[in-house]
Amino acid sequence: GLVNTREIFRKAVGGGYAIPAYNFNNLEQLQAIVVACVETSSPVIIQVSKGARNYANETMLRHMAQGAVAMATEMGSKIPIVLHLDHGDSFELCKSCVDSGFSSVMIDGSHLPYEENIALTKKVVDYAHARDVSVEGELGVLAGIEDEVSAEHSTYTQPEEVEDFVAKTGVDSLAISIGTSHGAFKFRLKEGESVPPLRFDILEEIERRLPGFPIVLHGASSVVQEYVELINAYGGHMEGAVGVPEEQLRRAAASAVCKINIDSDGRLAVTAKVREYLAKNPGEFDPRKYLGEARNELVRLIKHKNQAVLGSAGKA
Ligand code: G3H
Numbered sequence: 287g288l289v290n291t292r293e294i295f296r297k298a299v300g301g302g303y304a305i306p307a308y309n310f311n312n313l314e315q316l317q318a319i320v321v322a323c324v325e326t327s328s329p330v331i332i333q334v335s336k337g338a339r340n341y342a343n344e345t346m347l348r349h350m351a352q353g354a355v356a357m358a359t360e361m362g363s364k365i366p367i368v369l370h371l372d373h374g375d376s377f378e379l380c381k382s383c384v385d386s387g388f389s390s391v392m393i394d395g396s397h398l399p400y401e402e403n404i405a406l407t408k409k410v411v412d413y414a415h416a417r418d419v420s421v422e423g424e425l426g427v428l429a430g431i432e433d434e435v436s437a438e439h440s441t442y443t444q445p446e447e448v449e450d451f452v453a454k455t456g457v458d459s460l461a462i463s464i465g466t467s468h469g470a471f472k473f474r475l476k477e478g479e480s481v482p483p484l485r486f487d488i489l490e491e492i493e494r495r496l497p498g499f500p501i502v503l504h505g506a507s508s509v510v511q512e513y514v515e516l517i518n519a520y521g522g523h524m525e526g527a528v529g530v531p532e533e534q535l536r537r538a539a540a541s542a543v544c545k546i547n548i549d550s551d552g553r554l555a556v557t558a559k560v561r562e563y564l565a566k567n568p569g570e571f572d573p574r575k576y577l578g579e580a581r582n583e584l585v586r587l588i589k590h591k592n593q594a595v596l597g598s599a600g601k602a
Pocket residue numbers: 309335336337338372373432433468549550
């Protein structure tokens with residue numbers, strides 16, 4: 287069955303790697319996640335955003351997650367699978383996910399005043415922990431769009447707040463803001479500029495204050511340039527799309543960061559392969575053909591992340 291994050295985070299922090307958290311909204315994404323994580327023997331967090339619930343229906347997604355567990359078992363695998371709510375924005379939403387069988391939830395009160403973030407997060411923790419569900423909180427605001435919460439500029443996590451926040455809320459993990467952002471345009475670079483490094487100094491200060499505590503990195507897609515180029519070559523316009531270099535993610539994974547959220551790279555892989563396939567096969571109209579190509583690419587992408595970036599391969 288589904289597991290919460292406690293044991294897998296403990297092992298990941300101790301082992302110097304990170305568990306991948308892949309968002310899913312549809313069948314092909316979830317199949318690719320299961321196949322790639324089983325074949326690499328990686329623990330995995332499959333996560334559902336509010337947008338995913340609106341798109342695919344929460345009941346449908348929950349049953350798909352159960353199907354993912356059954357599919358992995360059928361493949362002869364016992365990889366830990368967590369079903370997690372991504373960016374929960376209210377107690378009611380978190381409660382509904384806990385009640386319906388999610389094994390982990392995020393309550394994102396990062397946009398609220400500090401004391402309100404604490405109060406909301408603690409309310410979710412009290413409810414979830416009584417039902418053995420783990421909770422992720424957040425301090426600091428990422429640049430860009432956090433679901434419906436938008437922040438013009440990121441506000442880095444203030445390390446002075448983390449011990450108090452964790453002690454008062456009882457969260458199992460903490461999402462932080464150290465320079466990443468959501469989406470495919472993470473940095474607006476001028477001609478000749480390169481991607482600025484993440485604020486590892488802030489991360490180190492957080493680790494110093496919370497030794498061994500599980501830290502989460504959102505907005506961690508690399509925005510794979512091969513996909514951006516394919517998209518642009520086959521009718522798309524994504525000039526200037528750029529993400530977090532893999533080297534920075536490897537460094538984060540080796541630290542107390544034990545959950546790395548990836549959504550945009552999967553979206554890019556699907557869009558690149560669908561555009562390419564349809565352009566090259568103008569007479570084809572069976573969605574299994576182009577979605578099958580997209581699914582194969584997702585498997586390759588996820589295996590690469592697990593093996594060569596996060597280090598979660600072989601840790602199941
Ligand atoms: O944090 C954002 C995730 O990538 C989910 O995005 O709200 O469009 O489903 P979404």
